[in-house]
Amino acid sequence: xxxxxxxSPSAFPEPSVLATHSAATVRPVHDEFHGDxxxxxxxxxxxxxxxxxxxxxxxxxxxxxxxxPVFGYLHRNxxxxxxxxxxxxxxxxxxxxxxxxxMTNNWAYALAVEKLAGQPVPERxxxxxxxxxxxxRLVNHMCLVGFLxxxxxxxxxxxxxxxxxxxKFIDLFESLSGSRMMCNFQxxxxxxxxxxxxxxGAVSKLVDGFPKFLDEYEQLLTGxxxxxxxxxxxxxxxxxxxxxxxxxxxxxxxxxVGYDIRKADGxxxxxxxxxxxxxxxxxxxxxxxxxxxxxxxxSVKILQQALRDIPAGPVMDPKSRLRNFxxxxxxxxxxxxxxxxxxxxxxxxxxxxxxxxxRVRAPSFVNLTVIEDMCLGRTVADxxxxxxxxxxxxxxxxx
Amino acid sequence: MTPEAPITDNEREELRRxxxxxxxxxxxxxWGRSNSVWPLQFGLACCAIEMIAxxxxxxxxxxxxAEVFRPSPRQAxxxxxxxxxxxxxxxxxxxxxxxxxxPKYCIAMGACAISGGPFKQGYNVLKGIxxxxxxxxxxxGCPPRPEALLNGLIELQxxxxxxxxxxxxxxxxxxxxxxxxxxxxxxGEHDLNPPHDPEVWQAPSLPRxx
Numbered sequence: 001x002x003x004x005x006x007x008s009p010s011a012f013p014e015p016s017v018l019a020t021h022s023a024a025t026v027r028p029v030h031d032e033f034h035g036d037x038x039x040x041x042x043x044x045x046x047x048x049x050x051x052x053x054x055x056x057x058x059x060x061x062x063x064x065x066x067x068x069p070v071f072g073y074l075h076r077n078x079x080x081x082x083x084x085x086x087x088x089x090x091x092x093x094x095x096x097x098x099x100x101x102x103m104t105n106n107w108a109y110a111l112a113v114e115k116l117a118g119q120p121v122p123e124r125x126x127x128x129x130x131x132x133x134x135x136x137r138l139v140n141h142m143c144l145v146g147f148l149x150x151x152x153x154x155x156x157x158x159x160x161x162x163x164x165x166x167x168k169f170i171d172l173f174e175s176l177s178g179s180r181m182m183c184n185f186q187x188x189x190x191x192x193x194x195x196x197x198x199x200x201g202a203v204s205k206l207v208d209g210f211p212k213f214l215d216e217y218e219q220l221l222t223g224x225x226x227x228x229x230x231x232x233x234x235x236x237x238x239x240x241x242x243x244x245x246x247x248x249x250x251x252x253x254x255x256x257v258g259y260d261i262r263k264a265d266g267x268x269x270x271x272x273x274x275x276x277x278x279x280x281x282x283x284x285x286x287x288x289x290x291x292x293x294x295x296x297x298x299s300v301k302i303l304q305q306a307l308r309d310i311p312a313g314p315v316m317d318p319k320s321r322l323r324n325f326x327x328x329x330x331x332x333x334x335x336x337x338x339x340x341x342x343x344x345x346x347x348x349x350x351x352x353x354x355x356x357x358x359r360v361r362a363p364s365f366v367n368l369t370v371i372e373d374m375c376l377g378r379t380v381a382d383x384x385x386x387x388x389x390x391x392x393x394x395x396x397x398x399x
Numbered sequence: 400m401t402p403e404a405p406i407t408d409n410e411r412e413e414l415r416r417x418x419x420x421x422x423x424x425x426x427x428x429x430w431g432r433s434n435s436v437w438p439l440q441f442g443l444a445c446c447a448i449e450m451i452a453x454x455x456x457x458x459x460x461x462x463x464x465a466e467v468f469r470p471s472p473r474q475a476x477x478x479x480x481x482x483x484x485x486x487x488x489x490x491x492x493x494x495x496x497x498x499x500x501x502p503k504y505c506i507a508m509g510a511c512a513i514s515g516g517p518f519k520q521g522y523n524v525l526k527g528i529x530x531x532x533x534x535x536x537x538x539x540g541c542p543p544r545p546e547a548l549l550n551g552l553i554e555l556q557x558x559x560x561x562x563x564x565x566x567x568x569x570x571x572x573x574x575x576x577x578x579x580x581x582x583x584x585x586x587g588e589h590d591l592n593p594p595h596d597p598e599v600w601q602a603p604s605l606p607r608x609x
Contacts, residue, residue, distance in 0.1 A: 044491055047440050047470040051447065052488055073488045074444055077521030084520070093517065099445035156454075163455035181448065181542060395444055 037065065040380070044073045048151050048384040051394030055371075055383070062379045067372040071365075071398050078399040082358035087113055087188070087325050090358065094345075095182040097360065098396040101140045103132040103173070104338040106186035111267065112334030112345035113188045117327040119320055125190040126269045127310040131203065132173075132185065133336070134299040134306070138210065139169050140339035141250075141292040141299075142217075144391045148289060149221065151388035152230055158221060165213050168206055175199060189320025200307060207303045214296055222293065231285035235374040235386035238283060245370045249341025249363050250291035251390060255283035261337035268336075272309070273302045288389040326353055340364050340391050360399055364392040425564045432476075432502065433559040436552070439475035440468035441495065444482025446509040446542040453545040463552050472498040477555070479548075480532075483511035483518055484525040486591050490583050493531050497580040501572035504559070506551050507534045510541045517541065530595035531581060 043054035052073035058066035078097065082090045094109045095102035107129050114121065121129075143166060146159030170180045176195055177183040185192050221227060237247070242255040252259055260277040262270040278294035280287030327349045335344030341363025348357040367390050375383040411421050442450060453460050460466050469475040472495045484492055496505070507528055510516030515526040528534065535558060538551040562570040571577045578598065584591040595602075 044488060045441050045472075045495055051442055051444070052491075073485060073491075074483065075485055075487065075523050076444075076483050076518045077523055081518065081521060096445055096517070099448055159451070160455050163452060164457065167452070167455075167457050180544065181445065 042380075042383075043070075049387065050147065050392055053368075053387075053392065053394055053397065055387075057375075057380060057383065059380065064375050064378055064380065064383060067375045067383065069368060069371055071368075074394045074398040076395070076399065079358050079360060083355055086353045087327070087355065088322050090355075091186070092182065092184045095184055096395055097362065097399065098338070098340065098343070098364070098393045099181060100143055100393055101136040101339050102181060102183045103136040103185060104336060104343060106183065107133055107268075108334055108336045108338065108343045109345045110186040110188055110334075111336060112332050112347050113327070115334050116330060116332035116347055116349055117188065117325075119189045120317055122190055122314050122317055123269075123311050124194070124313040125315040125317075127306050128191050128195060128315055129186065130268060130270070130273075130306045131200075131303060131310070132183075134303045135169055135172070135203070137299045137339045138296055139166050140391075141296050142166060144388075145217070145221070145289065145292055148385070148388040149227075151384045152227065158217070161213075161217060161220070165210075172199065172203055172206065175202075187316065187320070187322060188325065190314070190316035192316075194315045200310065203303070204307045207300055207307065210300050211297065214293070214300075218293060222290075227289070228286065230382075230385055231289060231389070233282070234285045234378060234382050235288075235389065236282060236284045237370060237374055241370060241373060242283070246366050247341070247370060249338070249367065249391075250295060251288055251341065251367050253278065254280035254287040254291045256280055261335060261342055265335070273305050275299075275302050285385055285389040292391075324353065326351055335361065338363055340393070340396070341367055360396075362396040362399060364390070365397045365399075368392055368397055425562075426560075428564065429560045429562055433556040434464040435467075436463075436465045436477045436504070436555065436559075437467045437469050437475050438465055438477040438479050439472055439495065439499065440470045441478065442481055443484065443488065443492075444511065446481035446512070449542045449545055450479060450481045450508065450548065453548045458545040458549060460549065460552065463549065463556065465552055472496075473500065475499055476502065477504045477506065478532075479506045479508050480512040480528045480534075481508045481542075483516065484528050485523050486525055487523065487586055489525045489528075489531065489591055490586055492528065493581055493583045496532050497583065501577075502570060503572075504535045504555055505532050506536045506538060506548075506555065508538045508548060508551070509543055510539060513537050513539065525591070527600075530600045531584065533599055 038059045040057045040059060041054060042057060043049040044052040049055070054070040054073065056068040056070060057064055078093055081093060091106060091109060094105040097105050113119070142162040146162035149158040150156065173183055174180045176193060176199060177185040237251070237255045239255045239257050242252050243257060248259070256279055258277055258279050261267065263277060275298045278291055278298065280291055329349055329351045331346070331348045333344055333346045335342050342361065343363055344361035346357070346359040346361065347355045350356040371387060371390065374386050378386070406421065414421055452458060454466060454468065465477070478496055478499060480492065507513050511518060512528050515524045518524045519526055536551045536555050538547050540547050564573060581599070582596045584593060
């Protein structure tokens with residue numbers, strides 16, 4: 001340590017808590033007040049907690065020594081309702097899990113049921129799914145970057161850019177599925193509607209113009225000195241901890257672990273596309289921000305290839321049954337690489353119209369479990385930014 | 400108390416052309432209030448995203464003077480209950496409502512805030528925020544479009560403009576006997592305790608033929 005003000009974690013009264021994480025450096029307080037800890041409850045109504053999340057933070061001065069996340073303020077009994085409705089009846093509920101990316105939730109659920117029932121999917125539907133999933137990824141990452149800058153104190157401006165662009169995507173979702181946010185579009189064995197050539201042309205036009213927006217966005221944000229000062233070296237997550245905690249998605253890749261289910265599983269038709277998986281080096285908040293930006297550029301590539309190659313044909317397997325759908329007894333786990341990480345659905349069928357067990361593996365819930373390790377030794381203001389970079393949606397965390 | 404509309408609108412317009420502006424205290428007070436409604440920056444679930452979309456450039460809630468989203472309930476006039484209220488969250492929502500100063504208004508945005516919506520059957524979902532908070536405007540939808548929220552806001556503005564300053568029908572915040580804080584339920588073992596505020600909401604009784 002070159003800075004004499006900053007002591008090693010072992011100098012702090014509770015070394016056992018802090019020694020677990022290498023990046024946690026704390027500033028000891030040498031005055032008569034030292035030792036008085038302050039407990040602050042952030043949330044559930046707090047502008048930076050992205051919904052109704054609550055953090056009980058124990059502070060020494062302004063430094064976090066303990067952070068306890070409190071979940072469950074949006075527990076909407078998703079899994080219990082899923083066990084009491086038919087397989088198809090759960091599809092609209094999956095929209096409301098991660099309400100920024102309903103299309104990927106739909107796909108993950110459809111994939112699980114298709115695995116359970118052995119249902120094939122037509123070629124064109126696979127392409128449509130890839131197109132919609134990558135569009136969702138663009139929307140999610142754009143909005144995440146906007147919200148992250150909100151947490152940094154920009155007061156809405158980057159979010160206005162993101163939402164301006166998001167509206168263009170949302171309009172396309174609406175013209176295809178009839179709903180802006182809750183698309184409810186995928187079905188077991190295909191998609192609900194066949195996109196017209198005009199719709200695909202509109203997507204193509206939007207996607208081709210997207211890198212220009214991204215350049216503008218990055219020019220405004222990426223080199224910004226405040227961003228660099230507030231995010232570089234903040235909230236480091238080591239690759240070992242990330243793997244042990246089951247972190248997935250851009251957050252895992254920011255820590256330097258090259259794991260992307262699109263490459264690892266090759267579900268759908270992803271092996272046909274040429275794209276790279278960006279990987280970070282430090283695992284700090286800045287890397288997590290850059291992962292989103294770089295992934296958006298790769299998504300644009302996938303979209304361009306998919307829009308070029310999409311074949312004609314039906315989008316629904318004619319043999320698929322939606323009404324009175326009773327899969328054979330068995331179990332299946334379907335997972336995809338959602339914008340936030342691995343979103344998976346685990347289903348057990350007993351041959352009845354309802355699943356016997358319906359379980360959601362929500363990426364933002366798992367990613368949130370390491371929030372304490374990232375925040376220890378940082379200030380309260382940093383914890384807000386770190387939480388923003390995790391990318392949580394409370395509908396999915398609490399389910 | 401002055402009678403309603405002592406002069407007609409035509410007469411007033413005529414006077415305005417002559418350079419004389421006539422108004423009543425009630426009118427100008429309500430006009431000012433209705434055009435500067437500050438909502439509480441408070442998102443619960445999916446509808447919050449549409450609420451943010453309403454605040455952004457395309458829909459621009461600033462056109463109606465309601466763009467100042469306040470994170471503190473003490474500075475807010477309007478609570479937009481945007482999303483599912485769970486039983487764990489309901490005490491906090493009602494506490495926030497109690498912390499808002501009068502005059503205050505409540506918009507129940509979306510099916511969940513109105514009745515529990517698609518999650519009504521869930522064991523942890525409050526079946527409508529109107530069981531504890533007096534709701535002024537209900538906006539159906541799952542989630543409602545931003546245009547619907549704007550329409551709800553316009554309806555609220557109409558409601559504010561129609562409020563009386565004096566008399567038996569005076570607005571809630573001007574009546575000395577007007578209700579103060581609402582009952583904050585307890586997050587009990589099985590349900591909220593009590594499950595609804597009897598002053599605000601009673602279970603509807605079915606009309607029976609005798």
